[in-house]
Amino acid sequence: MMVKDPQQLFVNMALDAWNIQIDRTNKLFNSLSDDQLAQEVAPGRNSGIYLLGHLTAVHDALFPLLGLGEKLYPQLEEVFIKHPDKSGLEKPATNELRRCWNDVNEKLQKRFNNFSIEEWFQRHTAISEADFEKEPHRNRLNVLLNRTSHLANHLGQLIFLKK
């Protein structure tokens, strides 16, 4: 059986895989109280709030990495990427973090939906044109696949906050 427009198909498959993990994470966050999010996902491990901030900061970094402009919340990087949970740095309020998480993912989704197939296969901004000639898999779509796994890793942990 021949495949119809396999490039569009693959972009859709990768977006579906991303959206499945995003939707599951949204449902989980929405089902957890602020008190539950403040708990560690396992003894001595990251808190739900830290992982919420970490995922938001990592997804926010997709804007510059994919050539979509500046980060929306650059201040999150210091607390949630450069430092661990128990750094002593002050964290934003949980309801503010929830708002940032939704805002980042909603704006990403709009941009993703507007990418042409060709744009998905263009290089991301962390690789030079010369290197991309040799390593054409280092494109925007590949970043999406890797961030899907990253989200899935942490979603598996966040589930432990449900009693």
Place this chain on the structure above:
Amino acid sequence: MMVKDPQQLFVNMALDAWNIQIDRTNKLFNSLSDDQLAQEVAPGRNSGIYLLGHLTAVHDALFPLLGLGEKLYPQLEEVFIKHPDKSGLEKPATNELRRCWNDVNEKLQKRFNNFSIEEWFQRHTAISEADFEKEPHRNRLNVLLNRTSHLANHLGQLIFLKK
């Protein structure tokens, strides 16, 4: 910049995403003693041994699902998919499970490397030809993307066995 052979490129990208999670999981399992694997990943949650058996059984099921033949270890399904960790059912010895895990993934990898691009975009065996006409994303490569997320979910949990 034009992409060279985009179909081969995204098959490679999807295989890379799978292999990254497999390699990280292998390294983790190899670094954990049998005693560590016997622990729960978090209080009241699945043990490392159960997740080892569960992932092995889910990956073993890819052989029939992708049209690659029968399962290698069909007996794992009852204990590790149909029943939860504390079912009281007897589990195989941990060293036997470790062997099955490696065997399943190594044999899958050989088969994956031999798939042509066209074969990756063929339907999996859980969808009829008629439905596949309407839903062409339900192909073998999409199964691989979904199982990559599944593995990533559980890998995020298994990491907690490291002290």
